[in-house]
Amino acid sequence: MDVVSDAISAVRTGRPSSNRLRVxxxxxxxxxxxEGAGFHVVLSGACRLVPDGGGDPxxxxxxxxxxxxxxxxxxxxxxxxxxxxxxxxxxFEEVRDTxxxxxxxxxxxxxxxxxxxxxxxRTHPLLAELPQVVHLPHRVGxxxxxxxxxxxxxxxLDERRPGSCLALPSLLDLxxxxxxxxxxxxxxxxxxxxxxxxxVTTAALRALHSDPAAPWTADRLAAEAGVSRxxxxxxxxxxxxxxxxxxxxxxxxxxxxxxxxxxDVPLATVARETGYGSPYAxxxxxxxxxxxxxxxxxxxxxxxxxxxxAS
Numbered sequence: 001m002d003v004v005s006d007a008i009s010a011v012r013t014g015r016p017s018s019n020r021l022r023v024x025x026x027x028x029x030x031x032x033x034x035e036g037a038g039f040h041v042v043l044s045g046a047c048r049l050v051p052d053g054g055g056d057p058x059x060x061x062x063x064x065x066x067x068x069x070x071x072x073x074x075x076x077x078x079x080x081x082x083x084x085x086x087x088x089x090x091x092f093e094e095v096r097d098t099x100x101x102x103x104x105x106x107x108x109x110x111x112x113x114x115x116x117x118x119x120x121x122r123t124h125p126l127l128a129e130l131p132q133v134v135h136l137p138h139r140v141g142x143x144x145x146x147x148x149x150x151x152x153x154x155x156x157l158d159e160r161r162p163g164s165c166l167a168l169p170s171l172l173d174l175x176x177x178x179x180x181x182x183x184x185x186x187x188x189x190x191x192x193x194x195x196x197x198x199x200v201t202t203a204a205l206r207a208l209h210s211d212p213a214a215p216w217t218a219d220r221l222a223a224e225a226g227v228s229r230x231x232x233x234x235x236x237x238x239x240x241x242x243x244x245x246x247x248x249x250x251x252x253x254x255x256x257x258x259x260x261x262x263x264d265v266p267l268a269t270v271a272r273e274t275g276y277g278s279p280y281a282x283x284x285x286x287x288x289x290x291x292x293x294x295x296x297x298x299x300x301x302x303x304x305x306x307x308x309x310a311s
Contacts, residue, residue, distance in 0.1 A: 007124035018114030025102035028077035045109030063138025
């Protein structure tokens with residue numbers, strides 16, 4: 001596994017959901033804050049996205065993609081909508097999957113709007129540093145894989161071919177990966193684009209993520225990265241924000257939490273898979289990090305999971 005795949009896999013729960021929104025005229029719809037991540041694909045027309053909290057509106061055109069990685073509340077509206085119309089926005093749930101034609105001169109707009117369900121208890125710092133709104137405008141030649149995913153999504157929605165019930169969620173998962181990739185390729189701020197552009201740090205991260213249960217030491221990891229122990233420690237700590245072995249401990253416990261959340265495997269299996277010599281060793285480290293035992297953590301997230309899935 002690579003860092004981006006692992007970062008997404010650690011927090012993803014359930015399957016993504018999506019709805020179409022077709023509107024015309026003067027309109028505005030509100031999407032409430034959400035525990036997961038939201039996204040919009042403008043299939044045709046143009047509109048505006050107005051973030052909650054006074055953020056700058058974002059103008060959207062055909063082919064544009066927007067990711068709201070932290071589930072921020074926002075309003076979608078026609079481009080002519082003013083502050084009063086934004087305040088009167090109707091809940092998205094009242095108009096999704098409908099064809100709404102309202103008075104006004106606005107042109108037809110069609111969007112694919114959706115959500116990814118996420119468990120934010122152990123968000124990887126790569127995802128945590130994403131901005132509230134990631135706008136990826138449609139430009140010829142930019143992010144070809146993202147453009148291909150958008151085109152395939154539009155075809156699945158239009159044609160509803162056999163197998164679309166499987167194809168659509170899979171395409172939405174691809175869309176999430178491509179949105180994160182596109183942000184990283186064009187990001188002007190943030191630590192993780194720089195992390196993954198540094199060959200030494202990337203080599204060390206790839207090794208840790210490929211086999212987190214291996215008996216890693218600072219010397220062995222430095223050899224894997226092809227540098228001295230001191231060089232690896234300096235570069236890794238400067239870019240990632242914690243030393244290599246501290247990152248490994250954090251990642252192992254994150255994987256343990258994910259396995260406890262998503263499976264019924266015994267604690268001994270979780271310990272073996274995450275590099276701990278015994279269930280007791282894992283339980284001690286887990287309790288120190290999470291403030292609770294692995295068993296109680298599993299019970300707690302199982303109670304919370306139905307509410308998360310239903311949202």
